[in-house]
Amino acid sequence: MPERNHEFGKFGARGTRGSDLVATRLDTLVDFITTPVTTPRGLLARLRYLTTSPRTRKAAHAAGLTVTDRTLKAWLAGTRSPSKANLERIEQAYRTVRRHNVARHLLKRLNSSGGTRVEIHPLNQSQVPQPHQRALEYRRINVRRWDPIVTAWATGDSHALDTAWTTGILPDLGSQWGQYEYVTNIGFAA
Template sequence: MPDRNHEFGRLGARGTRGSELVARRLDALVDFIVTPVTTPRGLLARLHYLTTSPKAMKAARAAGLTVTDRTLKAWLAGTQNPSKANLERVEQAYRTVRRHNVARHLLKRLNSSGGTRVEIHPLDQSQVSAPHRRTLEYRHINVRRWDHIVTAWTTSDSHALDDAWTTGVLPDLGSQWGQYEYVTNIGFAA
C-alpha cells in the first residue's frame, strides 16, 4: 500500500489535493449567491438570507456574525456600511449557514442509487523528467458513502475532508491509490 505524499512537486509534478477539488465541486453544486458581498445587492441578499428567521439568525451568530441587531438593521436599511472585516464575516457566515442548510439534501442526492460516479484526472507530469514519470491514467470510481465527506465539507474541516477522501475513497482505486492523492481535476454531479 502506498504512503501519502509528503514531498509532492519535488520532481516537477503539478496538481491539487483531491480533497480540495472535492470541496470546490461540492461548492459548485450548491447555489451560492453569485453577486459579490462587496456590492449593495450582494450584501443585502446575504443579510436577508441570514436574518429571515430566528433559526437562520442563530446559525449566523454561531458562524461568526457577532454584530448587534442595531448594526444589522442599519446595514439592511443602507444607512451604514460594514467594514471590510465585517464583509468577510458576513460572507463566511453566509457560506457556513448555506452549506449546513443544503448538506442533508446534497447527501441524499449523492448517496442515492448506490452512490455517485466520480471521475479523477491524474496530475500533470509535463515538467517531470522522463525517468521519473509514472504511467497514470484517467480513473473513475463509484463513491457509495458520502457521509464523512459532506460532514467535513459542511464544517469546513479540511483535515477531516482530506482524511475522508484519501483514506476512505482512494483506496478503492487499488494498490496505486497514492498516485491519485494529487490530481488536476475531479468531476461528479448530483
C-alpha cells in the same frame, strides 16, 4: 499499499490535493449567491438569508457574525455600511450557514441510486523528467459513502475532509491509490 505523498512536486509534478478539488466541486453544486458581497444587492441578499429566521440568525452568530440587532437593521435599511472586516465575516457566515442548510439535501442526492460516479484526472507530469514519470490514467470510481465527506465539507474542516477522501475513498482505486492523492481535476454531478 503506497504511502501518502510527503514531497509532492519534488520532480516537477503539478496538481492539487484531491480533497480540495472535492470541496470546490461541492461548492459549485450549492448555488451560492453570485453577486459579490461588496455590492449593495449582494450584501442585502446575504443579510436577508442570514436574518430570515431565529434559527438562521443563531447559525450566523455561531459562524462568526456577532453584531448587534441594531447594526443588522441599519445594514438592511442601507443607512450604514459594514466595514471590510465585517463584509468578510458576512460572506464567511453566509457560506457556512448555506453549506449547513444544503448539506442534507446534497448528501441525499449524492448517495441516491447506490452512490455517485466520480472521474479522477491524474496529476500533470509534463515537467517531470522521463525516468521519474509514472504511467497514470483517468480513473472512475463509484463513491457510495458520501456522509463523512459532506459532513466535513459542511463544517469547513479541511483536515477531516482530506482524511475522509484520502483514506476512505482513494483506497478503493486499488494498490495504486497513492498516485491519485494529488490530481488535476475531479468531476462528479448530483
